Amino acid sequence: MLKGIDIGGTFVKVLWEDGRKQKYPLGELKEDKERYLERLAEVILEGSPKGVGIAVAGFTSKEGVVAYSPNIQVLNGVNIRELCATHGVECVIGNDVTVGAFGEWYHDHRDARVLTFVAVGTGLGGGLVIGGAPYDGVSGTAMEIGHHTIVVNGWQCNCGRMGCWEAYCSSYGLVKMYTTLGGENTRDYEIIERAKRGEETALRAVEEFKKYLTVGLMNLVHILNPDRIVLGGGVIEGMGDLIGDIEERVKKVAQDLPGSAVRISFSKAGEFAGARGALALIKQRIADS
Template identity: 35%
Template sequence: MTLAAGIDVGGTKCLGIVIDVDADISSEHDIIREVRHPTPHASKLVDTLTALAIELGEVETISVGVPGLITLDGVMRASPNIPGSVDVAVKSELTTKLHRPVYVDNDGNAAALAEWRFGAGRGARNMWMVTLGTGIGGGHVVNGEVQRGVNGFAGEIGHMVVHPDGPRCTCGRKGCWEVYASGRGLRMLASGEPGENVIERARHGETDAVAVLEAYARWVAIGISNVTNVSDPDVIVIGGGVSEAADIIMPMIRRWFVETLYSPEQRKHPDLRIAQLGEHAGAIGAALLPRFATAT
């Protein structure tokens, strides 16, 4: 047994777990320990991560997935959903506080690694993980290796501009994909109504709610068709809130995906799959970083 701690930093919570990385992780029942803390202002992030790591207990490795632009040496350059997140040296500061090596990567990369290794992406040669949460996270795994780019910033698909004159994103630009296709995007399209309410009403056939979900599904499909046109994956794993409403939203997304994809009749389409590891994907993937990451 090899115990590894993985911490996933989200827009609202930090989730830490301990797993046996020698085992086959198939569900939350394979998690040995779990700890949660609210996500603080960036100035307190390292203190929160330190406390969380200590609570997780004795492990062989500690790793963290952090949202935003994360350099190859573990500096959070920017993370629009965490206030104050400019040039936070997560890796070096946490290493100093814990007196041990710490691995740090982008949270989307970590989630992608988890779903490729243990979840819906098993067997994929060229896989994208798309997480539709507070924002939109992305991670790209090719032949078992996470694609990080020259600076570590690859995979920021939530900030593809899909409407240059659209509403302003939390990053400061206008019309980013996550403005429309994130959880916040669904609420915006519903004129402020919570997404879970819209989904429930759509399940009961209320036409206005169905129309909102159709509009949302179209925006989701536009983004994943762009990702497909750029990288030609064989699998796209979709996680976040959509995975909890797959029965009603995924048929819409699949239909709009065909409508928006370049030359759909002349190509093999990627398999659109729902993520299997739920909210634990980022933390599980973080725990895997020491074994699979090439630059952490």
């Protein structure tokens, strides 16, 4: 049987072909490289899968090496494909949002010719699927859209640059919007709940968030001319109806021709989006071979 694995900063999530889901709190071991890798290998091999698809939150090379993962530094430089190969397991590896984008196409949007997946959570990630094939550039790192500059000399981003899209559209961006408007320093989901209850400052923060989300999506529409944009990630899911008008807003500011071609919808995959995409990727790899 095949399985998809999503290696995140806190949990490693597994989705089996028969629908079984598992969550492992590997984040606890992040300070101990040897133990972490030992446990990761166990999770990958558990149940003797025939093949595994692996999604990693970070920059992954085409050779299967995690070049850099800001939230799982213990994986930096680790060759995951080799780790699987030494145990005789076939595997495919990719960035979690690129892989998640493939899952969106594979499960819900086979009709899309150019599909863009935008996930807003702790950070902001993007993935692109063209004609049913994930597009990951020359080095495997395409679509780092969270770090396209949206305001020159703007807010500090977690990547060290200033004014990235992620600095505004992410959990920490939303918190900064709220505190800048005079709200207290609290968690992103609490701000969203307050907005849903009608608190004025929280509603204004969400409105600011939507302004930046709209501009970033407009940029994507102008650069990629997609027919489908799927929005996902914890912050987007939490907002629900609060951002129900995002397609309308993007169409209003984008050029008519690419604007009229795009549909914007919301992911149904939830927190297993990466694992679902990873499973789809290995299924297709096995089917093609």
